[in-house]
Amino acid sequence: MEFEDISPKLVMLLYGLVGFVVVVGGLLLLLDTVPAFFGRRRERRLVAIAAGDIPAPTRRPRKPREFGYALFFLFPVLVLLAIGLVVPAIRTTLLSFMNGDSSEFVGFDNYNWMFTNDDAVKVLLNSLLWVVLVPTVATSVGLIYAVLVDKARLEAVAKSLIFLPMAISFVGASIIWRFVYAYRSEEQDQIGLLNQIVVWFGGTPKQWLLDSPLNTLLLIVVMVWIQAGFAMVILSAAIKAIPADIVEAARLDGVTAWQMFWRVTMPSIRPALIVVIVAITVATMKIFDIVRTMTNGNYDTNVIALEMYNQSFRYQQTGQGSALAVFLFVLVIPIVIFQIRNLRKQREG
């Protein structure tokens, strides 16, 4: 390879590096020197006041100064937030009221499409199924596992086994599970675990991901597999945080194992339970990777986030894609508000 061939790329790389150093270094320098400058000025002033050179300030000019400081430190964050979050949100909302190539306003047409078009409604229903099933099943599985494994031998090993899927990317997990569901015709050896099991029991192998609604359920299994570990870890920590003497008091009061779970354990871990359910719900609403990797939304498995992507970037229907995005955003807001209020209540309580 000749140097001339790659030199433009190297030059670009150099530009990038210089740009990085200038921007980041500049910011760091600014953050260091500006407060120091103010500090020194303030110090000189105090010294001057102490020496009696200038009169001590009669009223306190600190309030505006502090506001200035705050603004200075907030500025980079506010700019980044505006560029990365606020402007796109407003733009997306605007686009959702426009046609496919964003050339004219169409009012609520896109939203109308979303709730009347058969395919779009199917997408919404699928998403609903996800949001109902994943948090409940993943949390239940995580909770049951956490309770069963608590204080058992090899607890650490058992816990890391179920927690490991958390470390795998959604795409990686999807690829693994595509192998589990893989299909070969009856004459061939099965390479998919599920079909092999079916064959062992004398059944005929099946193309699992083709039939709706079973295929959506099979995709949901992947998400549950990933999220149950998360639920388990948080809930297990919450269970361990229950004071030992409360458990002992309950034993003296005469609870059975069942009553211990429902009357003592469950109420005690309620805050953690809410955190887990909310976190999984939000993650599930935004689910994209699993569906995209495993079926690409075909065979009636599509969900909101993937359809939003398809409409916007594959079919160039920016308006419809934006409408879906706005709808998703509106759905998440109440959950986030609930979560914040819940956290605040905990902090006060």
Add this chain to the structure above:
Amino acid sequence: MATVTYSKATRIYAGTERPAVDHLDLEIGDGEFLVLVGPSGCGKSTSLRMLAGLEDVDEGSIYIDSRDVTHLPPKARDIAMVFQNYALYPHMTVYENMAFALKLRKTPKSEIDRRVKEAAALLQLEEYLGRKPKALSGGQRQRVAMGRAIVREPQVFLMDEPLSNLDAKLRVQTRTQIATLQAKLGITTVYVTHDQVEAMTMGHRVAVLLDGVLQQVDTPRELYDKPGNVFVAGFIGSPAMNIKTVPLTEQGAVFAEMIVPLGREQVAAAQANGGDGKITVGFRPEDCDLVGATEGGLPVVVELVEDLGSDANVYGHAALDGGSERFVVRTDRRTMPNMGDTVFVKPRTDHYHAFHAATGQRL
């Protein structure tokens, strides 16, 4: 109403050599208030938890009345326990906390209501019945924990340092409340504390434990007047007894310039079993007088004076048998010395405690 009997009850934690509780033999009478006391790690809490069923009994047995409860689960023992941190259910109101055990036993609602209201009245908790524990003060929580035990109407109350989380004033107040309550209800009570003042003021009898071994069990008065061994002598009483090991002669113990007269039998016992010509004698701080320089007292250099208002504790060191020994004397306020003074201490030779120098047993 019931008696409690520990019969050679032993608890050995997995992975340890020494038992946490070593062959404990203890009989607690019906309606008695027995206090288990000792330093940290002496096995007093473990003994209580063995009775509660929260701790296994590795050897021996425990009886409530004549019923062997050694291997029964906690709920089958008909006991109620008050925990150090109260262990109230945070998600239940005061009423629900107290009613919980009864509800589990399917007691009729009206009966539960009657008992909870009664207990609440007894403990002045009526206005807090609808509150959650976190909205209560420490003293109120403590009373709820008591109430939760009372409504059960158990055969035995167990209390594990229930006052240690209260401030000093409330602790003294609650101490008398618990003692009064126990006398009123007449329920057999086992009470664990590390505070010997609590032990002495509350217990009908006090059991002193050290390293899992029962040292002595007796009434507070007997424990104070006739401690069974050196440990009990040093543990009970505040400030602690002055305990010194000194040479032994035919006439008695040689204490500085003085002779502490001993009976012939005491001298003989002291010399047996490797006494090695030594004896351990003890004087309580209040059993010493400050005397004039010429009256033959032991010179003590004062290091600290605690003025208690009514009287004063004088702490200092004295040369004794070539070593420097610590001394405490309780003195009248009028004769209170200053720091750095040398005072002359003369123990009252009729109020001494003598122990075997090697075994520590009372002579």
